[in-house]
Amino acid sequence: MTISNSTVTELVWALPGALSRLQPEACGLLVTLNERVWQVSDPVLLELVRVRVSQLIGNPAAARVRCSYAAAAGGAPLEAKLGALPDYPGSPLFSAAERDVVAFSEQFVIDVGGTTEDMRAELAGRFGADGARALVTGIYVVEFTQRLQLIADRLLDECEVPADGAGALAGGAEVSPEGLLNAYQAAVMRGSALDPVTTELVRLRCARTHHCRICQTLRLADARAAGVDEAMTAKVDFYERSDLPERAKVALRITDAFITQPDRLSDAVAEQARAWFGPAELASIALSITKWSTQKIKVALGTDGADRLVTDADGVALFGFDQAGQATGYRRG
Numbered sequence: 001m002t003i004s005n006s007t008v009t010e011l012v013w014a015l016p017g018a019l020s021r022l023q024p025e026a027c028g029l030l031v032t033l034n035e036r037v038w039q040v041s042d043p044v045l046l047e048l049v050r051v052r053v054s055q056l057i058g059n060p061a062a063a064r065v066r067c068s069y070a071a072a073a074g075g076a077p078l079e080a081k082l083g084a085l086p087d088y089p090g091s092p093l094f095s096a097a098e099r100d101v102v103a104f105s106e107q108f109v110i111d112v113g114g115t116t117e118d119m120r121a122e123l124a125g126r127f128g129a130d131g132a133r134a135l136v137t138g139i140y141v142v143e144f145t146q147r148l149q150l151i152a153d154r155l156l157d158e159c160e161v162p163a164d165g166a167g168a169l170a171g172g173a174e175v176s177p178e179g180l181l182n183a184y185q186a187a188v189m190r191g192s193a194l195d196p197v198t199t200e201l202v203r204l205r206c207a208r209t210h211h212c213r214i215c216q217t218l219r220l221a222d223a224r225a226a227g228v229d230e231a232m233t234a235k236v237d238f239y240e241r242s243d244l245p246e247r248a249k250v251a252l253r254i255t256d257a258f259i260t261q262p263d264r265l266s267d268a269v270a271e272q273a274r275a276w277f278g279p280a281e282l283a284s285i286a287l288s289i290t291k292w293s294t295q296k297i298k299v300a301l302g303t304d305g306a307d308r309l310v311t312d313a314d315g316v317a318l319f320g321f322d323q324a325g326q327a328t329g330y331r332r333g
Contacts, residue, residue: 113211
């Protein structure tokens, strides 16, 4: 990759205006979460991750800008390293820690389920258990902020939405990234305009793509009450050949593009999305995919076990969310 002299410094986590107007609380929290992650992380290391993610998911615009924290800390050496991506494994410009983190990030982005125990042990040995958890959280944030930017811009650019703005969370600098991430997820659930059936199918598509054991074991109680049984959830894996409603298939096409290659969301699928879903629903789909994909953090760290869940004859457990957007109710169906 060649870094242009016209590279500029900006807020690399800025969200599309239409999305922020539709979901001001969740978007404000995500902005604050990004700010906090960059404040507490090694900005040079995180910038290497961010730009490598941009290359992997087809987001060239992100490679042409710099996070202000990284630009201030990295200078010319950082630019040289970014210019050497993705040939970092054999480049003398990178430290051993940088090579390990970029490699771990590649695995996280491409196939988090393929993360090995050796990779986890190496990360924990280098950064400690808490440091590894914080680093993986940072990788998730810079990855899914970019994915959200790309998909929301495609789906909502032609929608007419209210003019209310989104702001950052007051006092966010005093909250840990993990705390802000939890607050963001709760806000996504509180503000969702999506029906429980579509929500459940999207959630399971994320879980099965990311190979999250606990999320594959869970079922949303609201969706079960709305008629989503095991015969229906089984169709998520081959939905294009199934008899699922077209509305569900469109939502799953959006999900697949979002969590694999967002730059490949076709014009046809974008048109289908706007035909089957209103702007508020599209915003909810996009944000809910980021919420369900936080499971990648647990998968990467190997903490996604479902052994403690009490399951029914189908091997699943029901759960739901309270009015505050917090998960509750793990129980047999």
